[in-house]
Amino acid sequence: MRLGADLALTRGALDLxxxxxxxxGETVALVGPNGAGKTTCLWALAGLLRVDRxxxxxxxxxxxxxxxxxxxxxxxxxxxxxxxxxLLFAHLxxxxxxxxxxxxxxxxxxEARARATQWLARVGLDASLHAARPAQLSGxxxxxxxxxRALAAEPALLLLDEPxxxxxxxxxxxxxxxxxxxxATFAGPRVLVAHDLTDALAxxxxxxxxxxxxxxxxxTARELVGKPRSRYVADLVGVNCLEGRAHDHHxxxxxxxxxxxxxxxxxxxxTFHPRAVSxxxxxxxxxxxxVWRAPVVAVEPLVDRARVELGGALPLxxxxxxxxxxxLRLAPGVEVWAAVKATELVVSER
Amino acid sequence: MRRLAxxxxxxxxxxxxxxxxxxxxxxxxxxxLGDAFEELAAEFARAHPGERVEVHAAGTPQLVxxxxxxxxxxxxxxxxxxxxxRVVALGRAAEAPRxxxxxxxxxxxxxxxxxxxxxxxxxxxADLRVLLCGPEVPAGRYARAALARADVVARSASxxxxxxxxxxxxxxxxxxxxxxxxxDARPELGLVELGAAENVVARYTLAVLDGGDAPATAADFRDxxxxxxxxxVLARHRFGGAP
Amino acid sequence: xxxxRPLPAALAAAALVAALLFALPLAGLVARAPWPRLxxxxxxAEVRDALLLSLRxxxxxxxxxxVLGLPLALWLAEGxxxxxxxxxxxxxxxxxxxxxxxxxxxxxAFGRQGLVGAPLAHAFxxxxxxxxxxxxVAEAYVAMPFFVLTLEAGLRALDPRYAQAAASLGARxxxxxxxxxxxxxxxSLVAGLVAAWARALGEFGATITFAGSLRGExxxxxxxVYAALETSPxxxxxxxxxxxxxxxxxxxxxxxxxxxxxxx
Numbered sequence: 128m129r130l131g132a133d134l135a136l137t138r139g140a141l142d143l144x145x146x147x148x149x150x151x152g153e154t155v156a157l158v159g160p161n162g163a164g165k166t167t168c169l170w171a172l173a174g175l176l177r178v179d180r181x182x183x184x185x186x187x188x189x190x191x192x193x194x195x196x197x198x199x200x201x202x203x204x205x206x207x208x209x210x211x212x213x214l215l216f217a218h219l220x221x222x223x224x225x226x227x228x229x230x231x232x233x234x235x236x237x238e239a240r241a242r243a244t245q246w247l248a249r250v251g252l253d254a255s256l257h258a259a260r261p262a263q264l265s266g267x268x269x270x271x272x273x274x275x276r277a278l279a280a281e282p283a284l285l286l287l288d289e290p291x292x293x294x295x296x297x298x299x300x301x302x303x304x305x306x307x308x309x310x311a312t313f314a315g316p317r318v319l320v321a322h323d324l325t326d327a328l329a330x331x332x333x334x335x336x337x338x339x340x341x342x343x344x345x346x347t348a349r350e351l352v353g354k355p356r357s358r359y360v361a362d363l364v365g366v367n368c369l370e371g372r373a374h375d376h377h378x379x380x381x382x383x384x385x386x387x388x389x390x391x392x393x394x395x396x397x398t399f400h401p402r403a404v405s406x407x408x409x410x411x412x413x414x415x416x417x418v419w420r421a422p423v424v425a426v427e428p429l430v431d432r433a434r435v436e437l438g439g440a441l442p443l444x445x446x447x448x449x450x451x452x453x454x455l456r457l458a459p460g461v462e463v464w465a466a467v468k469a470t471e472l473v474v475s476e477r
Numbered sequence: 478m479r480r481l482a483x484x485x486x487x488x489x490x491x492x493x494x495x496x497x498x499x500x501x502x503x504x505x506x507x508x509x510l511g512d513a514f515e516e517l518a519a520e521f522a523r524a525h526p527g528e529r530v531e532v533h534a535a536g537t538p539q540l541v542x543x544x545x546x547x548x549x550x551x552x553x554x555x556x557x558x559x560x561x562x563r564v565v566a567l568g569r570a571a572e573a574p575r576x577x578x579x580x581x582x583x584x585x586x587x588x589x590x591x592x593x594x595x596x597x598x599x600x601x602x603a604d605l606r607v608l609l610c611g612p613e614v615p616a617g618r619y620a621r622a623a624l625a626r627a628d629v630v631a632r633s634a635s636x637x638x639x640x641x642x643x644x645x646x647x648x649x650x651x652x653x654x655x656x657x658x659x660x661d662a663r664p665e666l667g668l669v670e671l672g673a674a675e676n677v678v679a680r681y682t683l684a685v686l687d688g689g690d691a692p693a694t695a696a697d698f699r700d701x702x703x704x705x706x707x708x709x710v711l712a713r714h715r716f717g718g719a720p
Numbered sequence: 721x722x723x724x725r726p727l728p729a730a731l732a733a734a735a736l737v738a739a740l741l742f743a744l745p746l747a748g749l750v751a752r753a754p755w756p757r758l759x760x761x762x763x764x765a766e767v768r769d770a771l772l773l774s775l776r777x778x779x780x781x782x783x784x785x786x787v788l789g790l791p792l793a794l795w796l797a798e799g800x801x802x803x804x805x806x807x808x809x810x811x812x813x814x815x816x817x818x819x820x821x822x823x824x825x826x827x828x829a830f831g832r833q834g835l836v837g838a839p840l841a842h843a844f845x846x847x848x849x850x851x852x853x854x855x856x857v858a859e860a861y862v863a864m865p866f867f868v869l870t871l872e873a874g875l876r877a878l879d880p881r882y883a884q885a886a887a888s889l890g891a892r893x894x895x896x897x898x899x900x901x902x903x904x905x906x907x908s909l910v911a912g913l914v915a916a917w918a919r920a921l922g923e924f925g926a927t928i929t930f931a932g933s934l935r936g937e938x939x940x941x942x943x944x945v946y947a948a949l950e951t952s953p954x955x956x957x958x959x960x961x962x963x964x965x966x967x968x969x970x971x972x973x974x975x976x977x978x979x980x981x982x983x984x
Contacts (some may be wrong), residue, residue, distance in 0.1 A: 173884070173888055174887075174888075175884045175887075175888075200887070201884065201887040201888050202887045202888070202889075202890050202891055202892050202893075202896075203890075204888070205890075206888055207888065208884075208885060208888040210881060210885060214879065214881055214882055214885045216882065216885075216886075216900055216903075216904070217904065218903040218904060218906070227886065227889050227891070227899070228889035228890055231886070231889050231890040231891040231892075231895055232890045276889065277888075277889075280888075280889045280890055538949070538950035538951065539950070541950050542949050542950045545950075606832075606850070608932075611933065611947055613947060613950055613951045633934065634849075634850035634932055634934065635850050635931070635932020635933050635934045635938060636932070636933050636934055636935070636939070636947065637932065637933065638928065638933065638946065638947070646827075646849075646932075649827055649828070649831055649833060650831065650832050650833030651827060651831050651832055651833070651847075651849045651850070652850075
């Protein structure tokens with residue numbers, strides 16, 4: 128069953144317009160800066176908000192078609208929702224939390240509890256904790272219960288709002304792997320909101336990037352890294368991204384000009400990997416066409432390399448070896464020569 | 478610190494300071510005397526420049542209670558002798574009580590007497606909502622005495638705390654008949670007088686009190702109430718003369 | 721925690737005066753109480769009548785507050801109408817008004833000649849004033865605001881996403897209310913209910929104005945205290961002690977809800 132969403136709604140300062148599809152068995156992550164509309168989008172899918180315009184459909188079933196049209200309320204949608212802070216019912220124990228969905232659909236108490244026990248076992252919650260109140264559970268345990276609770280209601284669509292945000296870093300790695308495995312067993316479309324790119328990359332097959340209420344890019348992790356279409360996405364995936372105006376093989380970026388291998392005209396984005404930037408203490412001789420002088424703003428050592436942030440007319444990041452850092456005496460304030468080959472610059476129209 | 482002390486003193490001064498101008502005497506009067514005594518107080522002020530009384534009219538039991546607990550009143554005017562005796566027994570009276578008026582019970586009904594109430598015996602009618610004062614209130618005591626003498630069993634919807642409460646509830650239409658005094662007649666209400674045989678006479682007494690702030694003014698006001706001028710005012714309010 | 725410095729002497733003295741203002745009336749009541757005859761005073765028929773009537777009416781008022789106040793609190797907390805601010809003022813009014821004024825207003829509305837009382841009396845052949853039901857209404861009028869405002873605060877403090885989570889699990893609105901919202905606000909609900917009950921138990925002004933004072937029917941404990949004050953002060957003091965004891969017990973039981981952090 129396929130999720131088709133073409134939704135538009137205004138809520139406070141947010142003006143959201145997004146159109147996307149999610150196939151059965153596919154996991155899509157909504158990523159974007161704060162206030163971009165990720166959670167609002169999720170709520171509209173869950174039926175907690177009505178769309179102003181557009182249409183949300185699950186298979187043949189129309190869930191929302193705007194004012195005056197069809198609207199299936201959340202309790203009748205069959206949508207599983209996992210919140211970042213779990214929102215387990217404090218007055219019910221873990222098993223009754225999971226049994227809540229089946230009970231709401233008219234399953235007898237005994238049967239609902241039996242199913243809940245199975246689900247809790249499936250998500251790996253120790254049997255000794257089935258009768259525990261939410262307050263007694265760790266973040267990871269609560270996360271498992273929340274997932275079991277959503278799945279026990281046998282939804283047709285699974286929505287997760289930053290499912291790993293409330294889990295501490297030490298448990299995160301294992302839980303991420305676990306969650307991925309559980310998601311794989313769910314047959315319907317899955318949509319998750321992720322603030323953390325690593326979560327999104329690890330859990331999702333495809334990323335949807337929302338910025339200012341608009342879908343700016345959709346694609347696999349590889350597609351995004353290879354061709355980020357906005358500064359936000361570039362920052363997210365760690366590549367350099369410059370906005371400029373192209374005329375033939377030259378792109379004007381602010382006061383600077385870069386030579387590129389592709390001939391284009393108009394507004395363009397130039398992206399390139401930090402490794403493509405070379406640093407020198409003196410002006411290099413040879414082929415590179417793009418050479419300029421820039422001050423070092425910051426040096427951030429990583430395990431096997433260092434990220435060097437450059438200021439000046441072309442603010443960007445270079446990645447060099449630790450040996451280069453020592454050799455060039457790279458430190459904030461030091462002036463260096465930077466060079467990028469034209470063939471390394473990926474130019475795309477905006 | 479000094480500012481705090483000043484503030485405290487100011488508070489106490491506001492709380493305890495004279496709220497009446499000097500020499501105004503505080504008169505405690507049974508609720509049924511309220512209107513008549515307000516008029517008497519006004520006439521008294523005209524007749525005695527520089528002297529003034531302030532009338533506090535309320536249910537008699539409440540006044541007795543306040544006097545028992547030390548209220549600084551200058552004069553007490555009671556709708557019955559029993560309440561006055563209690564005040565005398567408390568040692569609050571500065572003089573022997575003096576009878577100054579009488580009153581008679583009457584039945585208050587809606588204007589035009591739609592329920593055709595004629596006399597005490599109508600109070601036994603089941604279709605009427607009857608209102609008496611509680612037995613601790615003089616009007617309630619008088620009413621019960623009259624009913625007992627006439628051998629009428631009446632069921633009061635409530636034991637009201639003062640005769641004023643009875644009047645206002647008949648005026649609001651909440652009761653069909655209220656037992657009050659002839660002095661409670663109002664233009665917007667009907668009044669059924671009771672025959673002498675089934676009526677009782679309420680004796681009103683007054684006495685200057687000990688422990689007031691203006692005993693001289695209180696004595697002047699007492700003299701004014703029992704004077705010819707005072708009697709005229711009371712008679713205009715339908716009170717009877719002293720026995 | 722850093723050690724607290726003692727209050728300046730002047731403030732401490734003022735605080736002591738304030739504390740005494742509350743302690744002394746209670747001490748007066750205890751000192752004047754007819755202890756040897758207390759049992760006999762409380763066993764008197766009119767005392768028993770007043771006590772039973774008070775319990776019945778105050779529980780009735782609490783129940784009425786629950787049945788009518790709960791929907792009102794939900795609407796105030798979760799509704800979107802612009803009228804809410806106005807209604808909240810209306811609900812708060814009885815807490816600020818002198819209860820006697822409330823009683824008069826009730827008469828003008830529900831009395832035999834009242835705005836809605838007249839047609840009701842015409843239709844059902846009876847009116848509320850001077851009846852036990854009238855006592856319940858008068859007490860509920862004064863007491864329900866405590867329940868509504870306490871519960872509304874509790875509902876506002878509750879994360880609305882709990883109800884949304886329940887809905888996403890397939891629960892219809894009634895079931896969400898019953899199985900999630902109400903259990904989660906249970907502390908506020910209970911605190912509000914007990915506050916309303918205690919206020920109803922102590923209600924005087926609106927009751928005597930609207931329902932009158934008749935032994936066994938409308939004369940509740942506070943009214944009995946008032947009636948007995950002049951004629952039998954001992955009975956009045958004994959009745960007052962009962963009210964003080966009940967109020968103290970309620971405050972003790974609810975100290976966690978009402979004085980969070982202070983109940984050490």
